[in-house]
Amino acid sequence: MARHEVESEVTGNVWKILLEQGAAVAEGDVIMILESMKMEIPVEAPADGTLAEICVAVEDQVEEDQVVAIVED
Amino acid sequence: MVSKVLIANRGAIARRVIRACSEMGKATVALYSDADADAVYLSEASETAHLPGHSAVETYLNQDLILDIARRCGADSVHPGYGFLAENSAFATAAIDAGLTFIGPNPEWLAAMGDKVAARKLFSDHGFPVFAGSGLVASAAEAASAAQAIGYPVMLKPAGGGGGMGMEIVRDEEEVEAAFKRAQAIAGSAFDDSSVYLEQWIDRPRHIEFQILADGRGGAVHAYERECSVQRRNQKLIEESPAPGLDANLVAETAQKAAAVCGELGYNNVGTLETLFSRDGGIGFLEMNTRIQVEHGVTEMVTGLDLVQDQIRLAEGGLLPDVPERNGYAIEARVYAEDAETLLPSTGKLHVFKPPMLTGVRVETGYAQGQTVTPFYDALLAKVIAHGSTRELAIGRLTVALRAFEIIGVKTNVALLTSVLQDAEFLTGNVDTGIVSRLLGNG
Missing domain, CATH: 3.30.470.20 (ATP-grasp fold, B domain)
Structure with missing residues (x-):
């Protein structure tokens, strides 16, 4: 079982979280949507597996490269 | 006559409006959030006022606070710039009710053109050309029959949104059901309005x-x-x-x-x-x-x-x-x-x-x-x-x-x-x- 840390590509805030912890995900599924500079930036699952952890809450500020979720396959 | 303009915006457009007003001999009130406290446009305005906070919702979208500032500063008009409240008919109405001149179209226009399906129909009814499209479609079956009438490929679009989110190209009837579900799901989660409509897809317009x-x-x-x-x-x-x-x-x-x-x-x-x-x-x-x-x-x-x-x-x-x-x-x-x-x-x-x-x-x-x-x-x-x-x-x-x-x-x-x-x-x-x-x- 591998652990994939899902990082934010931008500085911004968490706009919406679309999936729940424990959800089965396929590579490319959108886990959450970040907002930065009025752009919605989807955060996608890097691999098929389970959404083991969501590390942020809606409206949290996030920094570039911050881990926002963990997917285990 | 307008003599003191409150600018409900920031950045380049705030600066542009200040310049236009100054050239016309009109006073300006510029607003700034915490994040914009050192912004260059502030030094060019006649007066400034603070909108506490960082996010757009706390600051440049805060209608009540902005109108309160207009009253306290003695502004007689408001220029909304672009973005933020510029096309918000409730804000324009509230500004007019507060005795201000809204520097833009009447609130009825902001509301009418904000409804993309109705706007299209209004212009079409007055003889302006439109490409084929549908009204709101409530099911995949309705979408399929509308798409049949328009002719494939078609574009499925969220009625309440913009920015390209939730738009789906549908190339044939087999793709309708899946595309309809995806568009509706994204429209619902992103815009809290899952209604979608169809338009003829135009190749490289x-x-x-x-x-x-x-x-x-x-x-x-x-x-x-x-x-x-x-x-x-x-x-x-x-x-x-x-x-x-x-x-x-x-x-x-x-x-x-x-x-x-x-x-x-x-x-x-x-x-x-x-x-x-x-x-x-x-x-x-x-x-x-x-x-x-x-x-x-x-x-x-x-x-x-x-x-x-x-x-x-x-x-x-x-x-x-x-x-x-x-x-x-x-x-x-x-x-x-x-x-x-x-x-x-x-x-x-x-x-x-x-x-x-x-x-x-x-x-x-x-x-x-x-x-x-x-x-x-x-x-x-x-x-x-x-x-x-x-x-x-x-x-x-x-x-x-x-x-x-x-x-x-x-x-x-x-x-x-x-x-x-x-x-x-x-x-x-x-x-x-x-x-x-x-x-x-x-x-």
């Missing part, structure tokens, strides 16, 4: 828009077209006037038609009628923007009009301007704080920020060296507009100006802009909305 000025008494004129096909993520990157490579008579006739319909409908103040031109000569209404446009400077450079001053004069009940013949060519590039390849936004302190000062070049920016670009607002750093007697000269001047623009501290899209300006297809005037994807290698 030209995005052509018409600048309208109207007096609300049935008079309306146009100030020609702007070509805005160079886009990324459905946001414009490069705009120019005149539009190259199109039948000039067809464009002029459409401009006349746009002004005539706006006059008939009793539109007031400035607005922009956006259309798509298809490759086989079709023209269709896209939407009407009920505000000053980001790219208004392009029209100003070829006509000599001051569209912001015209907005104020029209809001005062003044006369429509005489629109002169166009002089030469103007082209604008939007410099964004974003990676030129990934298009992801970039934030940080502007250690160096030196806009070019060159003949025939105008730069509109809300930033100055030493300021920080924050994630709270849009990524527009500056608009660079170049004018020339020919399109080639205008493009050449814009290219030189972009290369001379020194920016250190955030990533910018300048390399993408200059690659578009050097693209062989672009230079021949054969522009379409797919050009950026092709240059980035994803289309």
Whole structure:
């Protein structure tokens, strides 16, 4: 079982979280949507597996490269 | 008469409105959030007022606080700029109820044009061309029958949203059900409104828009077209006037038609009628923007009009301007704080920020060296507009100006802009909305 840390590509805030912890995900599924500079930036699952952890809450500020979720396959 | 204008906005457009007001001898009140406390436009306004907080919701979208400030400052009018509250009919209504002059179209117009399906029908009913489309569709079966009537391929679009989210191309009947479910799910989660509608899909269209000025008494004129096909993520990157490579008579006739319909409908103040031109000569209404446009400077450079001053004069009940013949060519590039390849936004302190000062070049920016670009607002750093007697000269001047623009501290899209300006297809005037994807290698 591998652990994939899902990082934010931008500085911004968490706009919406679309999936729940424990959800089965396929590579490319959108886990959450970040907002930065009025752009919605989807955060996608890097691999098929389970959404083991969501590390942020809606409206949290996030920094570039911050881990926002963990997917285990 | 308007004598003291509260500007419910920030950055480049706040600065632009302050300049227009100052030239007309009118006082201004500029607003600033915590993130904008050191912004350059503040020093140019007659007065400033603080909107505590960082996020747009706490600050530039905070209607009650903004109207309270207007009252306390003794402003007699409000200019909403673009974005934020500019097309919010509730805000315009509240401002008017508070005794202010709203420098923009009547609230009824903001509401009517905000409903994309109804707006399309209104213009169609008045004889403006539209591409085939549907009303709201409630099920995949309804979508399939509407798509059958329109003819494949079609585009499924969320009725309550924008920015390209949730849009799905449907190429045949087999794709309808899955596409309908995806579009509805994304529309529901992103916009809290899962309603969707269909439009005919246009292959690599030209995005052509018409600048309208109207007096609300049935008079309306146009100030020609702007070509805005160079886009990324459905946001414009490069705009120019005149539009190259199109039948000039067809464009002029459409401009006349746009002004005539706006006059008939009793539109007031400035607005922009956006259309798509298809490759086989079709023209269709896209939407009407009920505000000053980001790219208004392009029209100003070829006509000599001051569209912001015209907005104020029209809001005062003044006369429509005489629109002169166009002089030469103007082209604008939007410099964004974003990676030129990934298009992801970039934030940080502007250690160096030196806009070019060159003949025939105008730069509109809300930033100055030493300021920080924050994630709270849009990524527009500056608009660079170049004018020339020919399109080639205008493009050449814009290219030189972009290369001379020194920016250190955030990533910018300048390399993408200059690659578009050097693209062989672009230079021949054969522009379409797919050009950026092709240059980035994803289309």
